[in-house]
Amino acid sequence: MTDQEIRDEVRAWLDANWDREKQQPKDAAMFGGKGWRERMFDGGWAEVTWPVEWYGRGYTNAQAKVVDKVFAEVGARSGEFRTNIFANTLLTAGTDELKRTLLPEFLKTGFFSCLLYSEPGAGSDLAAVRTRADRVEGGWRVTGQKVWTSGAAQADYGLLLARTDWDKPKHKGLSFFLMPMKQDGVDVRPLHQITDERHFNEVFIDGAFVPEANLLGPENEGWKILQTALAYERLIMGEGVGGRREGTTKALDVLAVARERGALSDPALRQKIAQALAYRQLNDLNLARAKAEMSQGTSSPIMSLGKLAMSRILHGDAAVMTAILGAESLLNGPDNKLADDVNHLAFKAYMTSIGGGSDQIQRNIISERVLGLPREMEVDRDLPFRESRAVRG
Amino acid sequence: MPRQSGVDESIRSNLSPEERSAIRDSFARLLAERGTEADVRRVMDSEQGYDAELWSAIGELGLAGLVTPVEYGGAGGGPEDIEALMEEAGAALLCAPLLSSAVLAAGILANSTDQAAKARLLPQIAAGERIATVALTGEKGLWTADDVGVSAGRAGEAWRLDGVASYVTHGAQADILLVVARADGQLATFEVDPRGSGVTVTPLVTLDWTQPMAKIAFAGAAAKPIQGAGAEALEKTLDLARVALAGEQAGAARRVFDYTIDYLKTRVQFGRPIGGFQALKHMAADLLIEVESATSAARQAAAALARGSANAPVLVNLAAFACADAYSEVAATSVQMHGGIAFTWAHPAHLYLRRARADARLLGASDLYRDRYLSALEMAND
Numbered sequence: 041m042t043d044q045e046i047r048d049e050v051r052a053w054l055d056a057n058w059d060r061e062k063q064q065p066k067d068a069a070m071f072g073g074k075g076w077r078e079r080m081f082d083g084g085w086a087e088v089t090w091p092v093e094w095y096g097r098g099y100t101n102a103q104a105k106v107v108d109k110v111f112a113e114v115g116a117r118s119g120e121f122r123t124n125i126f127a128n129t130l131l132t133a134g135t136d137e138l139k140r141t142l143l144p145e146f147l148k149t150g151f152f153s154c155l156l157y158s159e160p161g162a163g164s165d166l167a168a169v170r171t172r173a174d175r176v177e178g179g180w181r182v183t184g185q186k187v188w189t190s191g192a193a194q195a196d197y198g199l200l201l202a203r204t205d206w207d208k209p210k211h212k213g214l215s216f217f218l219m220p221m222k223q224d225g226v227d228v229r230p231l232h233q234i235t236d237e238r239h240f241n242e243v244f245i246d247g248a249f250v251p252e253a254n255l256l257g258p259e260n261e262g263w264k265i266l267q268t269a270l271a272y273e274r275l276i277m278g279e280g281v282g283g284r285r286e287g288t289t290k291a292l293d294v295l296a297v298a299r300e301r302g303a304l305s306d307p308a309l310r311q312k313i314a315q316a317l318a319y320r321q322l323n324d325l326n327l328a329r330a331k332a333e334m335s336q337g338t339s340s341p342i343m344s345l346g347k348l349a350m351s352r353i354l355h356g357d358a359a360v361m362t363a364i365l366g367a368e369s370l371l372n373g374p375d376n377k378l379a380d381d382v383n384h385l386a387f388k389a390y391m392t393s394i395g396g397g398s399d400q401i402q403r404n405i406i407s408e409r410v411l412g413l414p415r416e417m418e419v420d421r422d423l424p425f426r427e428s429r430a431v432r433g
Numbered sequence: 434m435p436r437q438s439g440v441d442e443s444i445r446s447n448l449s450p451e452e453r454s455a456i457r458d459s460f461a462r463l464l465a466e467r468g469t470e471a472d473v474r475r476v477m478d479s480e481q482g483y484d485a486e487l488w489s490a491i492g493e494l495g496l497a498g499l500v501t502p503v504e505y506g507g508a509g510g511g512p513e514d515i516e517a518l519m520e521e522a523g524a525a526l527l528c529a530p531l532l533s534s535a536v537l538a539a540g541i542l543a544n545s546t547d548q549a550a551k552a553r554l555l556p557q558i559a560a561g562e563r564i565a566t567v568a569l570t571g572e573k574g575l576w577t578a579d580d581v582g583v584s585a586g587r588a589g590e591a592w593r594l595d596g597v598a599s600y601v602t603h604g605a606q607a608d609i610l611l612v613v614a615r616a617d618g619q620l621a622t623f624e625v626d627p628r629g630s631g632v633t634v635t636p637l638v639t640l641d642w643t644q645p646m647a648k649i650a651f652a653g654a655a656a657k658p659i660q661g662a663g664a665e666a667l668e669k670t671l672d673l674a675r676v677a678l679a680g681e682q683a684g685a686a687r688r689v690f691d692y693t694i695d696y697l698k699t700r701v702q703f704g705r706p707i708g709g710f711q712a713l714k715h716m717a718a719d720l721l722i723e724v725e726s727a728t729s730a731a732r733q734a735a736a737a738l739a740r741g742s743a744n745a746p747v748l749v750n751l752a753a754f755a756c757a758d759a760y761s762e763v764a765a766t767s768v769q770m771h772g773g774i775a776f777t778w779a780h781p782a783h784l785y786l787r788r789a790r791a792d793a794r795l796l797g798a799s800d801l802y803r804d805r806y807l808s809a810l811e812m813a814n815d
Contacts, residue, residue, distance in 0.1 A: 411717055
């Protein structure tokens with residue numbers, strides 16, 4: 041299919057479904073009450089890079105960009121699920137039955153999901169999770185405690201890592217589930233963070249039920265499935281979502297702050313400002329090059345670097361803006377909006393440098409998987425999990 | 434220099450990406466064969482200052498004329514072609530005047546309007562038969578317009594130069610000397626015979642033994658003006674040289690990084706490869722970001738320059754300091770990661786560290802380019 045044929049098809053579909061003048065979908069009433077996402081799904085536009093048998097069109101990333109551009113021209117959006125962790129993990133690891141049940145529903149409604157990985161006793165050492173899933177009639181009963189879960193209260197499903205075999209070594213007794221969140225036995229409690237926000241939650245799970253079909257991948261091979269899910273998460277964090285304040289759409293702009301506070305005439309500050317902006321731009325250039333190389337079929341180590349690079353960018357941005365503000369950075373609150381935002385960033389930057397694998401874990405991963413250096417020693421790696429210190433204390 | 438709007442600033446290449454890649458491969462093969470570490474050390478210990486045999490081989494491959502227009506005997510390549518070539522040059526610590534002659538001198542001539550000078554000089558430079566270089570900066574070595582230390586005066590029809598240029602790369606090796614001087618308050622470029630009277634060329638004792646430099650004093654030296662080689666042509670040439678140098682730095686940083694990682698895998702202490710220690714693994718991961726960033730910055734600056742993109746000033750200035758800093762960081766940290774072996778003269782780490790420190794000053798230091806980068810962003814976001 042040529043790019044022009046794709047463009048023509050998208051335009052024809054948009055002509056029928058999108059009101060160009062009002063820059064919004066044509067009235068649902070004209071389509072038997074079907075909403076925009078549902079019509080996108082019916083048209084095959086929900087996620088064009090997915091295989092044809094899974095509601096996509098099997099397009100390449102380059103072709104998807106052609107589609108996105110035509111949608112964007114009229115003010116519409118496409119590809120909203122392209123890097124969605126839930127959807128991609130389900131697509132990669134779900135059984136055909138589960139995909140047929142959940143994917144259409146997801147693509148039509150865009151329901152929320154959350155990540156149930158970390159526990160109080162399993163942070164960087166994620167394979168030490170102690171939440172248990174025990175076989176029962178028709179599925180599994182889950183009991184344990186998860187933490188650092190965002191969106192838990194809104195989520196329909198949680199991507200759950202739980203232990204299904206305690207006699208196997210730590211990585212080999214884990215399974216990966218899609219757990220329905222709206223049920224008794226799932227208790228979500230907001231967590232008060234260093235930013236004074238409550239973005240994350242603790243999730244207490246007491247005998248919650250997961251149907252048999254919601255196991256992703258084989259039983260006890262959850263660690264492998266998790267890697268797929270984590271790769272998407274790190275990809276997203278590397279593209280800089282982590283630095284934005286809830287309710288704002290744009291990262292704090294160092295250049296704009298510098299200009300507003302007259303810092304551009306200070307030669308010492310200019311050096312720091314330029315360096316901060318450079319780190320961000322270099323990361324953008326790296327991502328652009330990695331995407332170009334991947335579209336030509338070459339794998340790129342750069343994709344593993346984005347999150348570590350973003351952590352330096354965010355902490356660095358906060359530091360240079362704090363320097364620009366001077367004593368004003370001692371203040372907070374609505375009367376000191378800019379200082380409040382900068383201070384917020386200075387604390388929130390830890391979300392990127394700790395969350396989703398801390399900078400130190402990232403450096404281990406990069407040096408081992410990209411550079412081929414020896415793995416870290418892990419004294420409990422081959423022990424039956426029930427004999428490890430994670431259990432015995 | 435501010436770019437004029439509406440003017441096509443693109444520097445088109447006659448070469449396809451496939452040809453670029455083939456040229457790069459043949460250069461890499463040449464260097465693997467005749468630009469080895471042993472060759473580099475042989476040149477370092479010689480009085481010549483560059484590898485004359487390697488330079489003729491480069492000339493025979495047509496690479497000394499890579500960015501010279503086809504009508505003057507060159508290959509008609511562009512910024513992306515020279516950037517790619519320089520990545521290989523940097524990796525091999527090339528001891529030859531590729532930047533001095535094929536980029537700087539050929540560039541300022543090609544960007545001038547002086548048809549006679551082009552016809553007379555460019556074919557010889559492109560063939561590698563004669564070495565040319567450009568005297569750009571004065572004794573402060575700032576590589577800014579203010580730092581030009583040579584002035585040109587007219588005596589009837591003839592021009593004479595007075596003053597001092599320094600840090601002239603391959604200044605003592607050059608057959609053709611192009612001197613940037615101040616004439617009637619403007620920058621202009623003059624051709625000077627390095628062996629002519631009133632010209633004193635003094636080789637400098639340099640930290641980096643692979644890239645010779647000279648101080649050149651002029652006392653009423655006879656000079657021939659190159660027409661249309663003023664500030665604008667100079668800035669255009671410098672942009673090409675910045676991208677070329679960034680490529681050299683990116684390529685060198687990658688080579689140093691690669692042999693450092695290899696060493697971490699083979700050097701055994703405490704009963705295991707030292708690459709298993711987190712202290713070193715984490716240094717390696719951080720350096721990988723520098724290496725990849727340098728490659729991205731150099732290549733994308735070259736691409737922007739080739740397209741004549743409005744973003745070219747931003748990307749060229751970014752590459753200028755990001756690649757310099759990355760190479761310096763990687764070369765310096767590599768010594769530390771190797772430990773004692775890299776403190777010996779026999780190990781190549783110090784050769785790269787010397788080149789990294791020299792390259793980081795050449796054409797202007799990182800502070801200068803950070804400032805220019807910020808100015809370019811300010812203009813772009815006005």
